[in-house]
Amino acid sequence: MAHFGKPAAGSWTEHFGLSTEPISYGDSISPEFYALEQEAIFKRTWLNVGRVEQLPKAGSFFTKQLDAAKTSVLIVKNRDGVIKAFHNMCRHRGNKLAWQDFPNEEIAGFSRQFTCKYHGWRYDLDGKLVFVQQEQEFFDLDKERFGLAPISVDVWEGFIFVTFNPDPQPLKEYMGKLGAGLEGYPFELMTQKHTYRSEIGSNWKLFIDAFMEFYHAPVLHAQQATDEESRKLQEHGYEALHYDIDGPHAMVSSWGGMAPPKDLSMVKPIERALRSGLFGPWEGPDIGELPEGVNPAKSKTWGIDSFLFFPNFMLLIWKPNWYLTYHYWPTSYNTHVFETSLYFAPPRNAYERLQQELAVVTFKEYGLQDANTLEATQTMLQSGAVTEFPLCDQEVMLRHMHTVCRDYVEKHKSDSGAVLAGTASPSNKGA
Amino acid sequence: MAAFPAQFAALEPYADWALPSESNRYAKRLASNMDELRAFYDTAMPLLESEADYLKNVSLDGISDEDLNLLRCLEALVTVSFPVEAWHQPYVPDSGAASIDVVVEPRP
Ligand code: FES
Ligand SMILES: [Fe+2]
Numbered sequence: 001m002a003h004f005g006k007p008a009a010g011s012w013t014e015h016f017g018l019s020t021e022p023i024s025y026g027d028s029i030s031p032e033f034y035a036l037e038q039e040a041i042f043k044r045t046w047l048n049v050g051r052v053e054q055l056p057k058a059g060s061f062f063t064k065q066l067d068a069a070k071t072s073v074l075i076v077k078n079r080d081g082v083i084k085a086f087h088n089m090c091r092h093r094g095n096k097l098a099w100q101d102f103p104n105e106e107i108a109g110f111s112r113q114f115t116c117k118y119h120g121w122r123y124d125l126d127g128k129l130v131f132v133q134q135e136q137e138f139f140d141l142d143k144e145r146f147g148l149a150p151i152s153v154d155v156w157e158g159f160i161f162v163t164f165n166p167d168p169q170p171l172k173e174y175m176g177k178l179g180a181g182l183e184g185y186p187f188e189l190m191t192q193k194h195t196y197r198s199e200i201g202s203n204w205k206l207f208i209d210a211f212m213e214f215y216h217a218p219v220l221h222a223q224q225a226t227d228e229e230s231r232k233l234q235e236h237g238y239e240a241l242h243y244d245i246d247g248p249h250a251m252v253s254s255w256g257g258m259a260p261p262k263d264l265s266m267v268k269p270i271e272r273a274l275r276s277g278l279f280g281p282w283e284g285p286d287i288g289e290l291p292e293g294v295n296p297a298k299s300k301t302w303g304i305d306s307f308l309f310f311p312n313f314m315l316l317i318w319k320p321n322w323y324l325t326y327h328y329w330p331t332s333y334n335t336h337v338f339e340t341s342l343y344f345a346p347p348r349n350a351y352e353r354l355q356q357e358l359a360v361v362t363f364k365e366y367g368l369q370d371a372n373t374l375e376a377t378q379t380m381l382q383s384g385a386v387t388e389f390p391l392c393d394q395e396v397m398l399r400h401m402h403t404v405c406r407d408y409v410e411k412h413k414s415d416s417g418a419v420l421a422g423t424a425s426p427s428n429k430g431a
Numbered sequence: 432m433a434a435f436p437a438q439f440a441a442l443e444p445y446a447d448w449a450l451p452s453e454s455n456r457y458a459k460r461l462a463s464n465m466d467e468l469r470a471f472y473d474t475a476m477p478l479l480e481s482e483a484d485y486l487k488n489v490s491l492d493g494i495s496d497e498d499l500n501l502l503r504c505l506e507a508l509v510t511v512s513f514p515v516e517a518w519h520q521p522y523v524p525d526s527g528a529a530s531i532d533v534v535v536e537p538r539p
Contacts, residue, residue: 195535270512350489368526
């Protein structure tokens with residue numbers, strides 16, 4: 001039984017011009033495909049690495065480990081308050097520049113300059129090489145030529161992005177219609193931050209799959225609701241209010257009857273006592289009118305919008321006026337680091353702090369179930385026993401995301417194929 | 432360890448739940464059995480229900496040691512509510528070896 005409308009084409013999938021055929025998960029179980037994704041996607045697109053609040057003053061910095069782009073980046077605010085990004089690598093002999101104790105762990109802090117641990121070369125906040133140990137031993141060393149290698153960096157609504165693309169599309173343009181629809185949301189007011197990290201034994205796309213459909217929620221997370229409520233949820237199943245796709249990006253808009261619930265007996269005692277739960281505190285802060293792109297169906301039952309900004313940045317806007325981000329950082333074809341940050345307006349008292357804690361802990365309990373399911377999925381997909389998987393209309397966003405990945409990889413292959421063909425020397429042709 | 436505000440004196444036997452980080456609270460939950468979790472829950476939950484107004488008057492700026500102790504203990508109640516109200520076991524069902532670890536959290 002349908003509860004919400006669908007587009008005239010009859011389904012969201014057909015409305016967006018996507019195939020309705022079963023999909024293959026060949027893109028999630030292959031080291032070769034992952035190597036192509038690194039070049040075609042993670043070295044080409046804009047990647048969100050943090051927020052401006054992480055850089056409060058001149059000299060504030062953080063590092064980000066980007067295995068998928070085969071590097072680590074150093075993000076820093078210079079003396080003029082401008083955010084700069086560099087490969088986190090010394091120009092002398094390539095030592096990793098900013099790290100503590102464990103080279104592969106990310107760090108954050110404050111510094112007037114960066115000193116290499118190896119031979120003591122120093123760089124200022126603009127990446128300029130300012131000191132060389134025993135400079136007279138070098139051969140006409142022109143320090144101007146050996147500053148840190150810069151990376152393109154830009155900020156959208158307080159979110160800091162980098163790209164390794166030598167000729168990037170402007171970030172604002174890259175964010176497209178879905179990004180534009182969120183502009184003006186008061187992200188900067190929500191500075192109470194909780195961040196979680198998890199190493200997941202699955203391809204990065206599998207976790208995105210899990211968070212781009214709610215088809216699984218009434219089943220996998222059944223026990224998180226009261227028995228009566230869980231039975232109803234399974235009977236009705238799940239339908240989104242609205243889906244949208246723009247270029248490589250996509251969004252799903254969903255109802256959220258739990259904030260606040262119609263009937264208090266539907267929720268657990270802790271939720272009743274704290275007037276909070278998965279959807280956050282039932283009564284959120286007043287932040288005025290929401291931007292046009294939030295709750296696009298303008299539904300009264302709206303509860304949450306989930307945006308995927310390709311490739312790996314999800315932004316969830318919840319009705320009680322808080323937001324959450326997910327990032328999925330590949331570390332190999334079948335592992336990734338999953339990061340979640342939950343952002344609230346600063347709590348005004350101990351009760352509000354506890355309301356937020358309940359939302360945070362609820363996220364974690366769900367996430368643990370989702371995470372473990374994925375490792376099992378990855379193992380079975382890798383068996384190769386089955387190669388065709390049917391997706392339903394409520395899984396349209398993940399069908400789109402896998403399609404976009406394949407398209408990026410295909411385009412990269414044909415572009416680099418063209419380059420190779422163009423540069424091949426005659427003597428190689430017959431080989 | 433600091434005591435609790437007078438109306439929360441019943442929490443004294445559970446003062447060791449007043450832990451500073453979500454990771455400590457979660458670890459203690461996993462290290463406890465259901466009887467221990469239920470005993471803490473059964474004591475703390477009625478206090479949370481009846482003393483919401485008190486908590487709404489506790490500002491986080493310059494919070495007193497007693498109130499901070501209380502807040503941490505009730506943050507632990509949030510963590511413990513899942514085994515008691517939903518799972519009927521200390522750990523999340525079907526979560527296997529998966530772990531999700533806090534890396535940034537507000538204090539208190
Ligand atoms: S590698 Fe950095 S100073 Fe030598
Ligand atoms: Fe889930």
